[in-house]
Amino acid sequence: MSMVAERWTLGAKLALTSVPFILAGLLMTGLTLWVSWQLDGGAAAVNEAGRLRMQAYRLAWSTVDVAAAPRRIELLKEVERSFVLLEHGDVDRPLFVPKGPDVQDRFLLAKAAWQDLRALHEPAGLYTSHARLDQATAELVLRIDRLVSAIEKHLARYTAIMHLLQIGLLMLGVIAALVLMMVGYRFVLEPVADLKHAVAALRGGDLTTRVQPTTSDELGALAVGFNEMAERLQASYADLEERVRRKTAELEDQRARLQALYDVSVLVARAGNLTELAAGFSRRVREVAHADASALRWADVGKAQFVMLAGDGLPTSMAEEEHCIRADECFCGHLTSAPDTRTIPIRGVPSERRSHCERAGWASIVAVPIRVQERLLGELNLFFHAEVSLSDADRAMLETICTHLASGMENLRLRALEREAAVAEERGFLARELHDSIAQSLAFLNIQAQLMRKAMARHDLPRISEVLAEIELGLHESHGDVRELLVHFRTRTNTEDIEPALQATLSKFEHQSGVPATLTVHGHGLPLASDVQVQALHIVQEALSNVRKHAAASHVWLDVWKQPQWRFEVRDDGVGFVYPGDGSPEPVDGDTHVGLHIMRERAERLCAALTLDSQPGRGTRLVLTLPPGQGSAAASSQGPTKGPAKGPPRVPPAPTQQA
Numbered sequence: 001m002s003m004v005a006e007r008w009t010l011g012a013k014l015a016l017t018s019v020p021f022i023l024a025g026l027l028m029t030g031l032t033l034w035v036s037w038q039l040d041g042g043a044a045a046v047n048e049a050g051r052l053r054m055q056a057y058r059l060a061w062s063t064v065d066v067a068a069a070p071r072r073i074e075l076l077k078e079v080e081r082s083f084v085l086l087e088h089g090d091v092d093r094p095l096f097v098p099k100g101p102d103v104q105d106r107f108l109l110a111k112a113a114w115q116d117l118r119a120l121h122e123p124a125g126l127y128t129s130h131a132r133l134d135q136a137t138a139e140l141v142l143r144i145d146r147l148v149s150a151i152e153k154h155l156a157r158y159t160a161i162m163h164l165l166q167i168g169l170l171m172l173g174v175i176a177a178l179v180l181m182m183v184g185y186r187f188v189l190e191p192v193a194d195l196k197h198a199v200a201a202l203r204g205g206d207l208t209t210r211v212q213p214t215t216s217d218e219l220g221a222l223a224v225g226f227n228e229m230a231e232r233l234q235a236s237y238a239d240l241e242e243r244v245r246r247k248t249a250e251l252e253d254q255r256a257r258l259q260a261l262y263d264v265s266v267l268v269a270r271a272g273n274l275t276e277l278a279a280g281f282s283r284r285v286r287e288v289a290h291a292d293a294s295a296l297r298w299a300d301v302g303k304a305q306f307v308m309l310a311g312d313g314l315p316t317s318m319a320e321e322e323h324c325i326r327a328d329e330c331f332c333g334h335l336t337s338a339p340d341t342r343t344i345p346i347r348g349v350p351s352e353r354r355s356h357c358e359r360a361g362w363a364s365i366v367a368v369p370i371r372v373q374e375r376l377l378g379e380l381n382l383f384f385h386a387e388v389s390l391s392d393a394d395r396a397m398l399e400t401i402c403t404h405l406a407s408g409m410e411n412l413r414l415r416a417l418e419r420e421a422a423v424a425e426e427r428g429f430l431a432r433e434l435h436d437s438i439a440q441s442l443a444f445l446n447i448q449a450q451l452m453r454k455a456m457a458r459h460d461l462p463r464i465s466e467v468l469a470e471i472e473l474g475l476h477e478s479h480g481d482v483r484e485l486l487v488h489f490r491t492r493t494n495t496e497d498i499e500p501a502l503q504a505t506l507s508k509f510e511h512q513s514g515v516p517a518t519l520t521v522h523g524h525g526l527p528l529a530s531d532v533q534v535q536a537l538h539i540v541q542e543a544l545s546n547v548r549k550h551a552a553a554s555h556v557w558l559d560v561w562k563q564p565q566w567r568f569e570v571r572d573d574g575v576g577f578v579y580p581g582d583g584s585p586e587p588v589d590g591d592t593h594v595g596l597h598i599m600r601e602r603a604e605r606l607c608a609a610l611t612l613d614s615q616p617g618r619g620t621r622l623v624l625t626l627p628p629g630q631g632s633a634a635a636s637s638q639g640p641t642k643g644p645a646k647g648p649p650r651v652p653p654a655p656t657q658q659a
Contacts, residue, residue, distance in 0.1 A: 010187060010217040017183045021176035028169050035162040037094055042155040044095035048086055049148045052110075053141050055079045059121065060137040063130065076121060083111055097147075098154040106150045110143040191219040195226060207234040257397045260288040264401050268408030277412065278310035281405055282380075286312045289366070289398065291382040295322070297332065298378040299370075306332070306379065314383070315360050332367060332381050341395050342367045345387060357383070364388050368398045372406040380405075428601070440545050441478040444512050445471060498533045499560070505541055506558060513548040517556040525562030535602045536568060536624060539610070542599050543570040543622045551575060551620060566626040573619045 008016075055078055062072045086107065089096035097107050117136040194211050201209040209230060211223040263284055271277035278296050286294040293313030297306040304327045311319050325332065344365045346357050357365065366382040380402055390398075448471045455463035499521055506517040528536065540558065547553055551574025561567040596612075599622075603610035607627055614620035 008215075008217060010215075010219060013187055013217065014180075014183065017179060018176070021172060021179070024172055025169065025176075028165050028172065032162060032165045032169070035158050035165065038098065038158050039155055039162070041089070041094040041096045042098050042151050042158070044090070044093065045086060045097050046148055046151050046155075048082055048095060049144055049151070052079060052082045052086075053144050055082065056117070056137055056140050056144070059117075060133060063121075063133055072121065076118065079114065080118075083114060087111070098151060100150070100154045103147070103150045103154055106143065106147040110140065110147050113140040113143045116140075187215065187217070188219065191215065191223065195219075195223065198226060198230075202230060202233070207237060253393070256288070257393070260284070260397065261400060261404070264404050268404050268411075271408060271412070274309065274409065274412055277405075277408055279312075282310040283312045285380065285398075285401060286382070288401070289382050289394070291366070292362070292385050293360075293383040295319075295332070295381040295383070296378065297325075297381065299327075299376050301376065309378070318360050332365065332379065340369070341390065341399055343388065343390055361385055366390060366398070368402050370402045370406045370409075372403075372410050377406050377409055431598075438478060438482065440541070441474055443545070443549065445474045445478070448474060497527050498537065501533065501537050502540065502558060502560065505537065505544065506556075509544045509548065509556070515548070515553055515556055517544075517558060520557070520559045522559065522561045523563035525566065528566065532606060532626070535606050536566075536626075539599045539602050539624050540568055540570060546596075547572045547574065547620070550577075553619065565628045568624040569621060571619060571621045576614045576616045576618050576620050578616060 055075060059072065059075045059079065062075060085095065086097050097103055113136070117133075117140050120133055120136055191214065198209045198211045207230060210227050213220040213223040264281065267280045267284060268277065271280065282294045282296045285291075291313075293311065295311040295314060296309045298309050299306055306325050306327060308319065308323050322330075322332070344367060346362055346364060360383070362383045362385060364384045364387050366384070366388065368380040368382075369376060370378040370380060380398070382398075448467050452464065452467045452471070455467055499519075503519055506519055509515070510517050544556065547556055547570070551572045553572035553574035555573050557569075557571045559569040559571070561569075600610055603624060609623075609625045611623045611625075612620070613623075
């Protein structure tokens with residue numbers, strides 16, 4: 001296709017067309033402004049000339065009016081300033097006498113008449129007759145009127161010129177608009193219309209449509225680009241159906257892979273045990289890979305063997321014979337190198353390792369390792385009756401599916417461990433509850449039984465009756481403890497404050513041991529949450545139980561601080577024991593081992609600090625310190641505070657008097 005020889009761009013064409021009109025418009029606009037300036041100056045000169053006429057009359061009146069005579073000198077100066085202003089102009093505003101010869105001659109005549117009149121008003125001419133003054137004044141006024149007439153005629157010509165310039169500007173604008181319309185239609189609209197028709201034809205399916213470039217500007221380049229695009233579309237349309245078919249097949253393969261990944265993810269999420277997961281996975285992966293059979297094997301690394309978890313499509317004899325295979329004795333299992341996905345042709349392996357596969361008629365095997373965090377869990381085997389070769393996409397899909405399986409197997413293992421941990425924790429919890437309730441009651445009954453034996457040996461009937469009453473009371477409390485454990489794990493706390501529960505615990509301690517106990521509460525603070533109350537109350541009960549069993553104390557003190565943080569202190573004046581003094585409550589003998597261990601576990605659950613201080617002959621002190629803000633009803637509504645306790649504050653010395 002041919003192109004014209006011109007090299008002008010569209011912008012250059014439009015500029016070349018519009019620049020003459022712009023210059024002409026600027027010139028005419030400048031002339032209009034100059035004419036307007038001349039009119040303004042002339043009009044101001046006319047006004048100033050009229051002012052001269054009025055000043056001449058005032059000057060003449062000053063010769064008649066005696067009162068106005070003192071202002072004659074000032075009036076003379078004003079007239080003189082007006083003539084100077086008309087002769088030289090005003091720098092602050094447009095005021096000047098036009099330069100026409102007729103106007104200048106009349107201005108000189110008016111100035112000469114003023115010189116004559118001024119001579120009559122000089123001090124030497126004060127006694128000039130009024131007739132001569134009136135005649136000179138009339139002559140000055142006449143010449144000023146003639147000057148004004150000349151200026152007005154001159155301004156009339158300027159006014160006509162300005163009207164012609166305005167008409168010229170209007171005509172220039174109309175001509176410029178018409179020329180620009182013609183240029184725009186020729187160089188812009190017509191090529192754009194051709195492109196529009198060609199685009200419409202191309203959209204209708206006519207790939208042979210072309211645009212003939214008529215210029216070499218931007219629109220011509222656009223036409224050339226359109227022709228090249230049409231040629232490429234026409235060339236690509238020939239094999240478009242084949243490419244669409246291939247792309248559709250690729251999309252279908254990707255959809256099938258995504259569906260397979262989704263199905264495996266759902267299977268892994270819903271499987272309740274390893275057998276269900278393995279059976280569903282082997283069946284689904286066989287369908288996805290279009291394999292003739294599949295086998296899922298678990299790697300027993302310790303015994304260097306692979307155990308078949310599930311299979312689909314395998315002959316019964318082969319499934320039984322390969323239920324457990326030694327590692328590295330068959331191409332289906334590798335423990336040492338844990339290679340990536342492999343495609344194994346049966347005919348390419350030694351005959352002693354392909355007996356089962358040959359009898360089953362397999363021609364090739366695909367082995368995919370199942371790993372989680374570089375740890376081998378097993379292997380997936382896919383069996384084919386024909387030779388196969390995996391593409392990169394199929395390989396990546398199988399490895400991704402096996403990664404999902406490995407995550408599912410690991411999650412099943414972790415859930416099993418969680419269940420075991422939950423069972424162990426529940427057993428520990430039951431052990432603590434039994435120790436805090438039934439064990440203490442049984443220990444009390446054991447003491448009462450010993451007292452009963454001693455009373456029976458002495459035949460002390462009153463003492464026997466008293467001990468029997470204590471035994472009956474202990475059995476009644478044990479029965480109540482058992483029932484409370486069965487109902488709600490023995491949570492005897494107050495939802496508002498722990499103080500009533502502590503007072504009841506001390507009352508029970510006094511009744512069982514006969515040792516007086518004092519409860520002192522310091523400060524005020526938010527109440528503890530119910531679960532924190534239970535744990536703190538059990539720790540206090542266990543401490544009192546140890547005092548009853550081992551301290552031989554004569555008095556027990558329980559001090560509770562609510563500010564700046566909750567702290568419970570159990571003190572006694574008993575025999576004490578040898579203690580290292582490092583603050584950690586380690587067991588000191590076999591009888592107290594369980595109690596101290598349980599108290600420490602309860603304190604750890606509260607993220608609290610538990611300290612023990614004892615010396616022989618100076619009693620024992622046990623301090624439980626909760627973290628600041630831990631355990632309050634407001635804090636527990638936002639969840640438990642995480643992280644270890646930062647340690648208790650300094651414990652104040654024990655009070656010397658009861659509160």
